[in-house]
Amino acid sequence: MSEEKRFDLELTEQLADFDMTALPEEEQVEPTPWQHLAGKLVWGVIFSTITLNFLYLDVILPAIGMIWLVQAFRPLRRENGWLRLCHGLAWVLCAARLCTLAVQGTLLPETETFASLERPVGLVLVAVWLALYFSLWRGLLAIARRGGQEQPSAPGAAMLMVWYGALMALALAGPEQVSGLAFVLILLLYFLILRSLRKTLHFFEENGYTLQPLPSRVSDGRLTALWLAAVALAIVLALTFGTRYPMDWQLRPADEQAGQEEIIENLRTLGLPKELAADLTGEELAALAGAQRVLLGVGDTFTTDDGGKLLCRSAAIQLPGEERWVLLQHFAWVEMPRHRSTEALRITLPYEEDLPSHVPPFYAADEALLARMRLLYDKGGETFTASPALEPMTTASWFGDEYTTRCAAWSLPRQGTAARGYLLYGLYRLDDASIVTVSDYVHQQRAVYPALSARQHSASGFWEWGLDAKFRTMQYQMSFHYDHL
Amino acid sequence: MTDAQLLQQIVGGDEAALRTLMVRYDARIRYIIRPFLPDAREQEECLQDVAMTLWRKAGEYDSSKASFAAWLTVICRNAALNRARRQRAEAPLDETLTVPSAEDEVLRRERQRRLYAAVGQLQGEERQLFFRKYYYGQSTVQIAGEMGLTERGVEGRLYRLRRKLRRLMGGEDG
Numbered sequence: 257m258s259e260e261k262r263f264d265l266e267l268t269e270q271l272a273d274f275d276m277t278a279l280p281e282e283e284q285v286e287p288t289p290w291q292h293l294a295g296k297l298v299w300g301v302i303f304s305t306i307t308l309n310f311l312y313l314d315v316i317l318p319a320i321g322m323i324w325l326v327q328a329f330r331p332l333r334r335e336n337g338w339l340r341l342c343h344g345l346a347w348v349l350c351a352a353r354l355c356t357l358a359v360q361g362t363l364l365p366e367t368e369t370f371a372s373l374e375r376p377v378g379l380v381l382v383a384v385w386l387a388l389y390f391s392l393w394r395g396l397l398a399i400a401r402r403g404g405q406e407q408p409s410a411p412g413a414a415m416l417m418v419w420y421g422a423l424m425a426l427a428l429a430g431p432e433q434v435s436g437l438a439f440v441l442i443l444l445l446y447f448l449i450l451r452s453l454r455k456t457l458h459f460f461e462e463n464g465y466t467l468q469p470l471p472s473r474v475s476d477g478r479l480t481a482l483w484l485a486a487v488a489l490a491i492v493l494a495l496t497f498g499t500r501y502p503m504d505w506q507l508r509p510a511d512e513q514a515g516q517e518e519i520i521e522n523l524r525t526l527g528l529p530k531e532l533a534a535d536l537t538g539e540e541l542a543a544l545a546g547a548q549r550v551l552l553g554v555g556d557t558f559t560t561d562d563g564g565k566l567l568c569r570s571a572a573i574q575l576p577g578e579e580r581w582v583l584l585q586h587f588a589w590v591e592m593p594r595h596r597s598t599e600a601l602r603i604t605l606p607y608e609e610d611l612p613s614h615v616p617p618f619y620a621a622d623e624a625l626l627a628r629m630r631l632l633y634d635k636g637g638e639t640f641t642a643s644p645a646l647e648p649m650t651t652a653s654w655f656g657d658e659y660t661t662r663c664a665a666w667s668l669p670r671q672g673t674a675a676r677g678y679l680l681y682g683l684y685r686l687d688d689a690s691i692v693t694v695s696d697y698v699h700q701q702r703a704v705y706p707a708l709s710a711r712q713h714s715a716s717g718f719w720e721w722g723l724d725a726k727f728r729t730m731q732y733q734m735s736f737h738y739d740h741l
Numbered sequence: 742m743t744d745a746q747l748l749q750q751i752v753g754g755d756e757a758a759l760r761t762l763m764v765r766y767d768a769r770i771r772y773i774i775r776p777f778l779p780d781a782r783e784q785e786e787c788l789q790d791v792a793m794t795l796w797r798k799a800g801e802y803d804s805s806k807a808s809f810a811a812w813l814t815v816i817c818r819n820a821a822l823n824r825a826r827r828q829r830a831e832a833p834l835d836e837t838l839t840v841p842s843a844e845d846e847v848l849r850r851e852r853q854r855r856l857y858a859a860v861g862q863l864q865g866e867e868r869q870l871f872f873r874k875y876y877y878g879q880s881t882v883q884i885a886g887e888m889g890l891t892e893r894g895v896e897g898r899l900y901r902l903r904r905k906l907r908r909l910m911g912g913e914d915g
Contacts, residue, residue: 263903267875270853272822274876277807277815284811285872287879288772289887296889331886462769462810469886476889 289467293328294457296476297392298450300324301416304349305446312705315357315487322350323483325388327476331469336402338395345388350483352381358490360706362498363598382424389417396456399467412453419449495703499597500667508632508639516541526550528571532586532678535632540680543625544582549574551736557590558730562701564593570734572691572741579685581741582625585734587697588676589668595701596668600710601629602649603695604661607683618689622682629664629679635672642666646679651715665711690738697730744809751799763792769810770817776878777821783828790820818877852910859909867905870898 276284303321307314329343364370393413400408423442474482513520513534519541523533527550533541553570560566567590573582583606605627607619621627631642649663668675685691698710704726713727742761750758763770767788774787794816802812863871869888873879881899885892 260900260903263907266852267856267903267906268878270849270856271876274857275815276818276872276876277812281807281811284807285869285876286811286814287869287873287877287887288769292888327889331889469883471882471885471890471892473891475891475894478891 288461289469290457290461293331293467293469294454294461296324296328297457298454300328301453302450305420315491315705316484319353319357319484319487320480322346322353323480326350327479330472332395332467334470335467336395336398338391338398341391342388342395345384345391348384349381349388352384354487354490357487358494358498361491361494362707363501363709364498365707366709366712382420385424386417386421389413389420393417396460399460410453410456412449412451412456415449416453419445491705495705495707499703499707499709500670501598501665501709503642503667503669505633505640505642505669508641513538513541519545519547523547523550523573526573527552528573528584529569531588532569532571532584535586535630535676535678536680537630540625543682544573544575546576547573547582548576551740553734553736556730556732558697558728558732560593560699560701560728560730561725562594563591564589564699565591566697566699566730568697568730568732570732572736574741575682580622580682581685581691582622582680582682583691583693583734584678584680585693585695585732586676586678587732588674592673592675593668593699593701595703596670597703598665598667598700598709598711600663600665600698600714601677601679601695602661602663602698602711602714603679603693605681605683606691606693608660608662610659616687618685618687619691620684620686622684625680625682627662627679627681629677631666631675631677633669633672633675635669640669640672649711649715663711663714665709685741688738691736691741692733694731694733697732699728699730700726701728702726745804748799748802748809751796759792759796762795763788766810766813769813773814773817773877774821776880776883777818777825783824787817787821787824790824791817794820822878855910856906859906862909863902867898867902870895871902871906874899 276286300321300323303317304325305321306317308317325346326343329339329346332339333343334340359365359370365374393410393416396410396413397408400410419442426442472479513536516538520530520533523541523544524530526547529552536544551572551574553572555567555569558566558568566587568585568587570586571584573584574580575582585603587601605621607617607621609618611617627646629644629646631644632639634640644664644666646662646664648660650658650660652658664679679695683691696714698714700710700713702725708726710727714729742758744762744765747758747762751762770788770791771784774784774791778784778787791813795813798816802809806812807815860868860871866888870884873884873888879887881892881895884890885895888895890898
């Protein structure tokens with residue numbers, strides 16, 4: 257007999273006379289097949305539903321809760337069909353959670369397609385949760401029945417299902433329907449229900465309702481570690497590959513400005529810096545034919561935390577005709593920022609200012625030269641361009657009212673230098689008014705989870721300006737006083 | 742009716758109360774005795790042993806010391822262990838077996854004292870594992886299923902646990 261086996265036998269023999277009840281009650285060990293499972297089940301439910309919005313606990317705790325639910329049902333999957341269903345549904349919820357966490361790390365939630373899917377998918381998940389609680393209830397009843405309980409009951413599990421259903425109905429009706437007191441009552445009810453569930457399980461434990469848990473090939477601890485690693489990987493992949501807009505960069509034709517040399521020369525003579533004129537398209541230059549005056553706005557340079565330096569400049573170009581002006585707002589990364597995920601430019605065009613009804617408009621849009629944006633960068637001696645849409649964006653102000661501005665969103669190229677761009681539009685000055693616009697260039701300085709684009713950050717309200725290290729809002733004012741126009 | 746009330750009735754000689762208690766805890770009793778007595782017929786006989794012990798000792802239960810379930814667990818384990826011992830005693834004697842001397846008995850008691858002291862230092866999962874294996878006689882498969890571990894994981898933990906106990910008991914693995 258090996259030494260190991262001998263010691264093994266000795267331990268068993270030595271404990272033969274051991275009286276467990278002689279120990280203090282808290283030190284007594286009474287194994288039941290329920291102990292481990294009950295803990296996993298109750299804490300799995302708590303963690304899966306709890307939301308603590310700090311230190312990423314809203315991500316970590318539900319992820320742990322989901323896998324604990326799987327672990328609670330895994331050894332029970334042969335007990336009865338209902339618990340087998342619970343096990344399957346717990347895996348479905350796990351997969352859904354993984355997908356949700358990954359999607360939250362991308363810009364997909366910003367898209368309209370995703371927004372239209374959000375509600376139906378949410379409803380399906382609620383149905384899966386309800387099915388899980390229903391199956392749990394039925395599964396526990398089946399165990400109690402098999403154990404000989406005359407009137408089998410598992411009130412905790414049944415109430416959990418009703419509570420969850422009611423909570424989801426309230427959520428669909430709108431969170432504003434829930435007052436502070438109702439919220440406290442809901443929370444109180446939740447803990448009472450969980451206590452009841454724990455009591456049911458404890459009753460099963462005390463009475464030793466038989467279970468034959470199945471050993472697994474992967475331990476609970478390892479499964480939790482693997483699951484958390486999968487969650488972390490999904491989030492990292494999402495943040496790496498999903499936080500940039502798909503950009504349609506096109507090679508800029510070398511002869512794009514061919515035939516416009518005279519116009520370029522005229523603009524240069526009038527004072528427009530040649531690097532600004534050099535970025536315009538041939539069509540835009542053609543629209544500037546016969547320019548009479550060029551006024552330059554005050555330039556401004558901004559630095560970002562990730563090593564970028566942005567130079568903002570502007571020019572007002574007067575065209576022949578009655579107070580016809582073209583506004584050019586140019587920005588260029590003099591030093592490229594290290595983090596390149598999302599950028600946004602938000603502006604209210606002068607002729608789209610929301611004026612009181614009794615105030616006549618100061619400007620009118622030049623239909624021949626509507627607002628457009630163009631981006632450029634250089635790589636390997638070539639220039640690439642893209643034209644992001646300048647779309648209306650509604651934002652709530654400090655005072656609760658909504659206002660609409662224009663916003664363009666894009667991603668800087670991963671490689672390349674001298675990223676730059678401009679906003680160009682024509683207008684008619686209807687009154688002796690100054691031309692003043694304030695634009696916000698928002699640069700994302702670091703990865704954010706859940707993913708938030710510069711555009712979303714900008715839409716979230718201007719009270720965050722300068723306070724959030726994840727974004728840098730660079731406010732540039734283009735101003736041409738009426739005395740000079 | 743509560744367990745305490747049923748016990749009182751058993752003390753008073755109420756057989757129906759004993760039957761009620763035995764039905765109520767049937768699953769638990771079987772859970773405790775099964776690892777010691779894998780044979781179904783032996784288990785049924787052991788149930789009778791447990792019922793007899795309950796009948797005799799109902800008056801000795803002290804609720805301040807332990808819960809009824811814990812007290813019953815000890816009764817079940819002892820009944821199963823005694824039956825398993827009797828089974829072994831009925832088996833042919835090992836020719837090489839020697840009767841322990843008084844000195845052996847003193848040494849055994851000393852090692853037992855050291856073991857109890859060592860076990861007192863075990864906590865959490867180690868403590869669960871130890872008692873499940875060596876006190877309740879559970880198999881590696883059963884422990885793995887009920888504690889969310891793999892069989893290999895249980896074996897590994899038991900190996901480390903034995904080394905730790907040897908060290909705590911002043912053995913050679915220190």
